[in-house]
Amino acid sequence: MSISAPDHTVQHDIAARLERLPMSRWHVSIRLIIGVVTFFEAFDQLLIAFSLPEITREWGLSAAGATATLTVGSIGMLVGALASGWLADRIGRVRVITLCVVVTALGNLGMALSPALLPLLIMRFVQGLAIGGEVPTAASYIAELSRAKKRGRFVLMYEVVFPAGLTVGALASAWIVPNWGWRALFLIAAVPGIAAFFLQRKVPESPRWLAARGQNDKAREVMSQIESKVRASTGADLPAPAPVAGLVGTGSASNGALRDLFTGRYRRRTLVVWTIWFVGYLANYGLTSWLPTLYKQVFHLPIGTALWYSTFASVAGLAGCVLAALTIDRLGRRVVLSIGLGGTTVALGVLALLGVTSVGQLVVFSAFAAMFSFTANISLYLYTPELYPTRNRALGCSMGGVFNRLGIITGPIVVAMVLSSGAGLSAVFASIAAITLVGTMITAAFAEETKGRTLEELSP
Template sequence: MLDTPHPPAAAAPAADHDAPPARLGLWTAVVALGGLLFGFDTGVISGALLFIRTDFGLDSFEEGAVISTLLLGAAVGALGSGRPADRFGRKKVLAAIALTFTVGLLAAVLAHGFVMLLAARAVLGLAVGGASTVVPLYLAEIAPPRLRGRLVTANQILLTVGILVSYLINLWFAGSADWRAMFAVGLVPSVAMLLGTLAIPESPEWLRGRTARTPAGSLSAPGTRPALVIGVTLAAVQQFGGINSVIYYAPSIMSRAGLPAADSITYSVAIGAVNVAATVAAVPLIDRAGRRPLLLFSLGGMALALVALGVALGLPSGPVTNAAALCCMVGYVAAFAVGLGPVFWILAAELFPPESRARGGAVCALVNWTANLVVGQLFLPAADLVGESRVFWFFAAVSAGAVVFVVRKVPETKNRSLADVQRDLAAVS
């Protein structure tokens, strides 16, 4: 079915690929606040829940529900953001996402019981899922080919900064046990994003498709299938490679390795800092070295670090093995952040043709969030059942298998127009 386009004269101003760097940087900063809020809202609960548990008298099931509700909401938000972004434009959907972040954070700050907090987390999940789809999509579409990787990576940088900021905020307010203030800090970037999206231009790729009366493309179309296979596979690998098991459970892993984990928030801050530093290091490499080399280096490094971590956790606890386990964890996070972390989101925004780009990215994000939920829920039971070493070796096997997949299936997209990338994919379908 054809989607009736708006007349070109009524369309919002388009972003210019040759816009001055300062203007392009401003648009990127505004939109990438969605990435910061993505990271902040997924990370802040780790410290806030310590005090919410006491205030609301939550049992273990309710604690798990507070965490998993955001992940479920994110899966729904990711899938549900694709069609609106295609129909109404990227700019309007980004403004709606910013508004949803603001409403969800206000609801969390004002929550007076478990049910209201659960509703607030569900609303935040919708915003997080929408941001994970539409933010990298918009950035890829406004960027000139030579800068596309860097601009989309800005979203991943702010995502990791958001996680780190949430840990620091948790640490700051831990002494006063003020979990409402922890959530309230997030209102600053959410309101800034909401106001900023009113001033950004519309995506030129979206406007071009509307003007040309491009029909809505099917994700099962022959030219789209290779992009879908690559995007969905990397989405699953990003989670089944174990990253959020380390991010979510780092203090627990270190404690079981024999290291003191009383100050769990401080450990989280250290892991978060490594995550940010390695993602920043990826920025000059994304458009210089290319997507494929970074993916191969990242996945290979992850596999080696996970094998070594599994070995270290299987040895008797002691100063040497404990330090080795910690170093392996840090090395693993760094390997992920310099490659697979940002490159997956870049490719999800680059590979699909214009008429199905938003929906293709939405499906990739849906798979990513669903896998995130599965791994987050099963990691500790699996570790108790078969031992942490074997779980990390499973993650290593996934990472090693992904190396073969990248070599055989993933094209290089650096310094290439989106049209050229899709033409090559269509040729091999």
């Protein structure tokens, strides 16, 4: 398909027509399909943490081998996040999401069949590429379909499927691994790859992206199809489009380069949001990825009990995500992000002061830390797409995903280093709390508020 320079009149028209759409069954169905995909990407993400104790026992892994098993997928997610933004801004959001679904399923199958550690690490890396690519691309897509009014709830009620996937993955692992083994867990996780079929048939490409790429006729065609489906689902005529601010100046069909994330208003936005991504996920995964092992090795719990106790953090995290979705349009992005990081700091600080002398202390305060941490982290999937223009929104989201993965990689390593030094659990939680305290202060002082403004007004 030929691509011309973007016509700002077309972009204005597409934005105005999207903004006037009432919530409908069509929106819910699209959010559901993308949500199912994201649910299983999240389901897959933490399976390795819950499988690690059994894999370690079966293959006799050293501490280095266990750490590599935990982190290699995150390295793949980092690379996948970086590549997906570049790719999604060029070939489209839906194509990239579909590709990621297929690769994730194949990665699960390969891990289930791995005869030794090296093949498993390779397949986990490949799977990580897909997981890291799908999540920020899907966030860009959902944001581009939403309107400014109640965008926070619309996007985050979709994003809640991610922690829901983590929670179900934790619960499924706690039952499947002790009864059927870790290989069965990954075989089951490969089945949702069939969702790629429904993506291709049911989900249209983002009209905002098509218009930004200069595919004006296709953008109008897709927009007309969406309007017809919304009319059919609501049984009413659509209101007249209202003018949308933004999209000033001229542009080309080419996508923005990485340097564009550091020009003008975007420099501060980029530095702040990268910091929040890194700090939030360092704390989250530094804690949750090691919980099953801590319960087993420090408190000497049976593997089944250790896995069940670890699910408390996932359930609490899901509750935090729902709270974020219900309050973020009222409180604003900066307040919710600050509360999330600040609450994480307090919960981890209490753990450090108490000395973690009992299982009960770890269960309760790790759950509180997870609740606040998930509150901040899920809000980033709404906040980051709001900060960048359509021409490089996926790139902006994927670079946030890169710092997400850097945090995911760094968190477990920080915990491993502190534990190996013999400093004890108090030092582990004090170290992470100090990092989240810095993130809280940066967020409260420098994060830009975006609630109630159209994407075009925020990033012309």
